[in-house]
Amino acid sequence: MARYDRAITVFSPDGHLFQVEYALEAVRKGNAAVGVRGTDTVVLGVEKKSAAKLQDSRSVRKIVNLDNHIALACAGLKADARVLINRARIECQSHRLTVEDPVTVEYITRYIAGLQQKYTQSGGVRPFGLSTLIIGFDPYTGVPSLYQTDPSGTFSAWKANATGRNSNSIREFLEKNYKETSGQETVVESGGKNIEVAVMTKDQGLRQLEESEIDGIVAEIEAEKAAAEAAKKGPARDA
Amino acid sequence: MKLDTTGLESALPLFGANCQMVDGFTAAPAFELPTTLDFDGFQKEAIQMVKPAKGTTTLAFIFKEGVMVAADSRASMGGYISSQSVKKIIEINPYMLGTMAGGAADCQFWHRNLGIKVCRLHELANKRRISVTGASKLLANILYSYRGMGLSVGTMIAGWDETGPGLYYVDSEGGRLKGPRFSVGSGSPYAYGVLDSGYRYDMSIEEAAELARRAIYHATFRDGASGGVASVYHVGPNGWKKLSGDDVGELHYKYYPVTPSTVEQEMVEVSAA
Numbered sequence: 001m002a003r004y005d006r007a008i009t010v011f012s013p014d015g016h017l018f019q020v021e022y023a024l025e026a027v028r029k030g031n032a033a034v035g036v037r038g039t040d041t042v043v044l045g046v047e048k049k050s051a052a053k054l055q056d057s058r059s060v061r062k063i064v065n066l067d068n069h070i071a072l073a074c075a076g077l078k079a080d081a082r083v084l085i086n087r088a089r090i091e092c093q094s095h096r097l098t099v100e101d102p103v104t105v106e107y108i109t110r111y112i113a114g115l116q117q118k119y120t121q122s123g124g125v126r127p128f129g130l131s132t133l134i135i136g137f138d139p140y141t142g143v144p145s146l147y148q149t150d151p152s153g154t155f156s157a158w159k160a161n162a163t164g165r166n167s168n169s170i171r172e173f174l175e176k177n178y179k180e181t182s183g184q185e186t187v188v189e190s191g192g193k194n195i196e197v198a199v200m201t202k203d204q205g206l207r208q209l210e211e212s213e214i215d216g217i218v219a220e221i222e223a224e225k226a227a228a229e230a231a232k233k234g235p236a237r238d239a
Numbered sequence: 240m241k242l243d244t245t246g247l248e249s250a251l252p253l254f255g256a257n258c259q260m261v262d263g264f265t266a267a268p269a270f271e272l273p274t275t276l277d278f279d280g281f282q283k284e285a286i287q288m289v290k291p292a293k294g295t296t297t298l299a300f301i302f303k304e305g306v307m308v309a310a311d312s313r314a315s316m317g318g319y320i321s322s323q324s325v326k327k328i329i330e331i332n333p334y335m336l337g338t339m340a341g342g343a344a345d346c347q348f349w350h351r352n353l354g355i356k357v358c359r360l361h362e363l364a365n366k367r368r369i370s371v372t373g374a375s376k377l378l379a380n381i382l383y384s385y386r387g388m389g390l391s392v393g394t395m396i397a398g399w400d401e402t403g404p405g406l407y408y409v410d411s412e413g414g415r416l417k418g419p420r421f422s423v424g425s426g427s428p429y430a431y432g433v434l435d436s437g438y439r440y441d442m443s444i445e446e447a448a449e450l451a452r453r454a455i456y457h458a459t460f461r462d463g464a465s466g467g468v469a470s471v472y473h474v475g476p477n478g479w480k481k482l483s484g485d486d487v488g489e490l491h492y493k494y495y496p497v498t499p500s501t502v503e504q505e506m507v508e509v510s511a512a
Contacts, residue, residue: 100373101370
């Protein structure tokens with residue numbers, strides 16, 4: 001048998017795990033994903049690369065349900081994402097079976113992050129090349145949450161975050177514009193034109209926005225922007 | 240959390256790194272079977288012989304103010320009363336109680352295991368208490384994986400969690416039932432008689448405690464395997480609290496005090512003839 005028990009992810013002399021860092025690079029090359037948490041809604045948006053004409057766009061859904069009250073979007077290797085999502089979905093149901101309770105967002109995030117970490121410390125495997133944004137509502141308290149995991153297996157909670165391509169500039173925008181009552185407008189604004197947006201509320205679960213709705217919001221935002229520009233220029237001219 | 244299937248796995252894997260392929264043995268280890276015509280019947284008999292009868296009376300019920308849990312305290316080995324002071328209500332954690340019926344060691348061990356390994360670790364990992372539903376389900380799964388191996392546990396898990404009061408009956412056959420009133424043990428038919436006829440959802444804590452106490456007393460009166468001290472606990476939103484522990488002999492004279500009756504005949508000394 002081949003010596004597959006040899007670890008691929010090993011420490012470098014100066015304390016780096018290069019495989020994990022390369023995985024983070026792969027994430028940086030992936031499509032941008034944005035998440036914003038409001039007071040009673042959570043929103044996810046993913047950059048859509050322009051669909052090929054013959055491709056059925058419905059088969060490339062980038063925002064997926066893990067359970068009725070939890071959704072996930074990711075940036076990075078989509079094939080790895082499929083594996084991780086399947087395991088997470090099974091874990092959600094297994095938890096419901098053994099404790100008769102839906103998972104909390106923190107629990108499933110911890111599970112996914114644990115899985116990602118396991119693959120940085122096992123023989124013969126490489127880390128998952130994706131960062132995930134997980135949104136959901138606590139099944140009892142109804143509090144919304146947004147969590148992010150990355151290939152190293154760390155996770156943390158966020159009010160708003162972005163991952164993937166241009167995530168730094170998107171995050172800057174979010175830091176400037178985030179308010180506690182934010183919702184879908186912030187995600188769409190940070191994303192640009194070609195995006196897939198899904199909104200989750202406690203009662204209605206996950207709802208993907210139609211293209212027409214997204215276009216509507218984009219139009220609103222552009223109108224607002226134009227008005228703000230005009231307001232800036234107006235007083236200056238008078239003076 | 241995965242199903243506890245450790246009891247269902249075979250001892251050694253057939254192939255792989257841990258397999259001991261010694262001397263050409265390639266099959267899983269086997270033991271000799273006794274030569275009987277009816278092996279299943281033989282197994283059943285063996286288990287019945289080993290399984291001690293659940294000589295006890297325990298009961299629990301949900302009412303407006305929470306859960307009331309009560310039990311006797313006698314341990315018997317056949318006709319011999321081995322102890323009159325057994326603690327049959329086990330404190331799993333400050334807001335959950337378990338009752339003991341069946342094998343004392345089995346109940347004690349698995350309740351303690353539930354309290355520490357399952358409930359406490361869950362609290363630490365998830366920063367919130369485990370629900371009564373979850374704890375009872377995990378216990379039932381563990382007991383199910385030991386099914387047929389001679390465990391004897393008939394327990395009720397009573398507690399108060401985010402959804403309010405909870406009461407589940409769990410046994411070593413792997414059964415798990417949710418219900419408002421349960422009684423377990425050899426004295427349970429007698430306890431049910433008193434409990435079911437006196438039960439109302441909107442009782443006060445004192446009324447419910449008195450009902451539980453009387454039910455245990457009546458069971459100890461008629462069932463030889465129950466006796467000792469009737470303990471009554473109440474589980475409320477802030478956790479459990481022990482309300483009383485009365486000797487059932489004293490309870491008897493409290494409920495049925497001896498009334499002096501008029502003397503009809505007196506014995507007179509007969510002078511020696």
